[in-house]
Amino acid sequence: MTLPHIRHLMILVSFVALSACQAFGPGRENILAGGSVPARSGEAPVPIKIIQVGSDQAQPLPTASALRPFYDVIPEALPVGTTVDVGDALEVTIWEAPPATLFGGAAADTRIATAISTARPTILPEMRIGPDGTISVPFAGAIPARGRTLQSIEREIVARLKGRANMPQALVRLVGNETATVTVVGEFAQSARFPLSPRGERLLDAIAKVGGVKPPINLTTIQVTRDGASYRLPLSQIIEQERNNIILARNDVITALYQPYSFTVLGAAGRNDEFKFEAFGISLSQALGRVGGLQDGRANPRGVFLFRWMDRSDPGALRDPVIYNFDFKDPAVYFMAQQFPMQDGDFIYVTNSPVAELQRFVGIVSQAILPAATVTTIVQQ
Secondary structure, X not given: OOHXXXXXXXHHHHHHHHHOOOOOOOOHHHHHOOOEEEOOOOOOEEEXXXXXXXXXXXXXXXXXXXXXXXXXXXXXXXXXXOOOOOOOEEEEEEEEOOOOOOOOOOOOOOOOHHHOOOOEEEEOOOEEOOOOOEEEEOOOEEEEOOOOOHHHXXXXXXXXXXXXXXXXXXXXXXXXXXXXXXEXXXXXXXXXXXXXXXXXXXXXXXXXXXXXXXXXXXXXXXXXXXXXXXXXXXXXXXXXXXXXXXXXXXXXXXXXXXXXXXXXXXXXXXXXXXXXXXOOOOEHHHHHHHOOOEOOOOEEEEEEEEEXXXXXXXOOOOOEEEEEEEOOOOXXXXXXHHHOEOOOOOEEEEEEOHHXXXXXXXXXXXXXXXXXXXXXXXXXX
């Protein structure tokens, strides 16, 4: 191999080294250039807003969005048995004053019947509220029951029997509420589905019934799903504020969640991954601590970026793409990072420092050229 060929080989190796020296992801200048991005597929691009976070911060920092308490957002429920629904089993007892004309059976040994000797009670067979929401009572016909109180059903039975029975009286008792159940799933000691009783079980009653939660209380979020809507609140707030210990309703689903939110980190951070965090929230400084901080010798302290989709005040409007740039060369930013709340779905990207890029380039070129230079020396000798 001649010397010109070796020189050509060294030039080729240099070009290969340069091509291998491309940095992952955009640099600080590229991000600060901004641009636009579609908020949704098929929508027109929305301009990206760049916010510089530093000691000369003019725009106020975002505030943590507090979860609303259960007593303020979940519709109030009445204890089971206050009203009945399809599938509930009812027992109907009817009395007639003597002489009985319709219901004249022998006295039954019931708690109420034994106390009344002047009237003969008739206990009808247990009846379940059908899909049409009614029960059938002899001589009274189909009685609407769904969504009504027991007292309301009693009054309608008596009203329909008047003129047929002699001074009728009626008692309706709930004997089975298999359809009024609550489901408990998630990070509990056990999952369960159990019926509610007329005493009105509350949220903490259900949690205690399944043996409590597995994660620490201060890291657990409770989600209540009712009528197709879900509501979340840290378990610690439910325990501390009695009003959050709401009465459970038919078909409620209670879910225990451990660290239900997450953020993602890429770039020159201590660790690239998706990280979970708690419902009561964490700050940016805590988030960076969980990822191991910035990489020494590689990260650009002025190039820490947080990408976020900001919701508009109008629920139906598109979201705005926002990038926060944190300059950690500024000591004030460390205090501001302690006040900056993370949100679910946030993305943190840490750029490489220019010095690190230069060192990387020099290292790659050195590894490529030094072997070729050694060959040249040998050929010349």
